[in-house]
Amino acid sequence: MYPPVDPVIVEVGPLALRWYGVLMVTAIFTGAWVASRYIKRQGDNPDNLWDMLVWVLVPGFLGARLYYVFVQSPRGTDGLGRYLEHPIEILQFWRGGIHIFGAFIAGSAALWLYTRWHKLPPLRYLDAIALGLPLAQAIGRWGNFINQELYGPPTTLPWGLRIDAQHRLSPYSNLQQYPDSVRFQPLFLYESLWNFIGFGLIFWLSRRFKKQLQPGDILLMYLIWYPLGRFWIEFLRTDSWFFSGTPFNVVHILCAAAILSGAIGLYWRHGRKPAAG
Template sequence: MPSLQAPLLTLMSIPSPSNGVWHLGPVPIRGYALCIIVGIVLAIWIGERRWVARGGTAGEVSDLAIWAVPFGLVGGRLYHVATDWELYFGEGRNPVTALYVWRGGLGIWGAIALGAVGAWLYTRSRGIKVLPMLDALAPGVLVAQAMGRWGNWFNQELYGRPTDLPWGLEIDVAHRPTQYLDVATYHPTFLYECLWNLAAFALLIWLDRRFRLGHGRVVALYVMLYTAGRGWIENMRIDDVQLNDVLGLRFNVWTSIVLFLLAAAWFAWSLRRHPGREETVRTREPEGGRGDEEAEDAGSGAAAPEESAGRAPADPTA
């Protein structure tokens, strides 16, 4: 029954939101921004639990976020503008639009790089070792990235090649490339990356529990897992970027390859040089004395052996 084929395919496809912005009075509420915010909140929550399980003090991840999140947002935007500068500084363009973050355009590697700088500045000021902190945070970053990809769904951007698969993503004509104006459904690369990131998160948590990873190896595995997925997903995308073809591959694919190799090298070096996990997560006690929990233990006069050695008790969520 050919007459039913098109309606059936439409029924089985994934619709895109007709509108990604809602107004609460004069205040615009943007789906893209909400996804980023939800991701950040989840990353902080997961990181806080993991940090405390590793021997850190509750509240330190939330404090770190005050440094790392603004740095990360600036870094993500700078990376995007640097790799697609013609969108903002070419002929007939308005450079001010480079500041319009709510329209989309955050490069993950710029966000990670400057976010790590913010984390380093905070940990140095508090006498915290940066590698244990980054190892605690890395899995939650995968969840934040998974949530952030739904912002691309609201903006109808960064989708893949045309497809007639049942999970094809419907894209409005206004958001389609000129060469595909007659094609209605595309690979939902935002969904592929979301699912990949969540699967990588689960695997990373399991590996960390099983092998008690330390000295930056959780971060290295995070980079390896993410880039392995990002490489093949990136190759599916059809959006036109300034560095679209470098020796036959998109620039972000090359970035993924290079970072995967660097992370693998760091993992191997760290495993050989520093087997096991750090004995302590601090270079010095925080200003004002020990954490609240340690102070309570000292007051009771009965600190547990692991705690007295500067290590947190074993926690199955670590």
């Protein structure tokens, strides 16, 4: 696959413009634009979405980073011990290391509080975010490519990813056993493609069945689609802690819970037969 890309676009003294940051900002504003258009189609003022953005993003990024550090910390030199020894690095999310489940939990709580405080319909705004989120994730995942993270085990597939020695986790950091010619599964690419497809599918459903959909339905569709793909990708992760003697980790549990919640919610709303009169 493509060779590694320099993560720094331009550097002036202590300041550096990084691809990771550019991609994150692009992803956020693209997803927010999609969400604001949905709010406008629902008859609300799209400025409400932009006004709440910072109040959702800050808790979302904080939750994403804290989840990564304390739950999803990679093994070896990037483990939890490193962050405890150098706590300032916990805030350096631009180096990579954020987790969507932490962002979703903290960001959703912040959005709910914001909408309740400003007397806005929370489910409508959660739907808006859920509509734009897959597209934002699909774009943002390319930051993992730049930082040489979110890769899987070695592969001989033609789209295998080159990972430099300093970015490899054990045992793949052993260059005698895994020389520089070894290529790895590009999990970031699989997830990015899954999210692009998910965005297209959910967007189409939101327009095709807009008269039948209830507030919160788009959120439920997202809770099925994204975790479904993430559940299978997790089996290939090289940077996760797995339960002893099993191929499962905490993310598998969260994904299964989200999928079941989304499926049960949609069935409860649309799949039950009306009671006989």
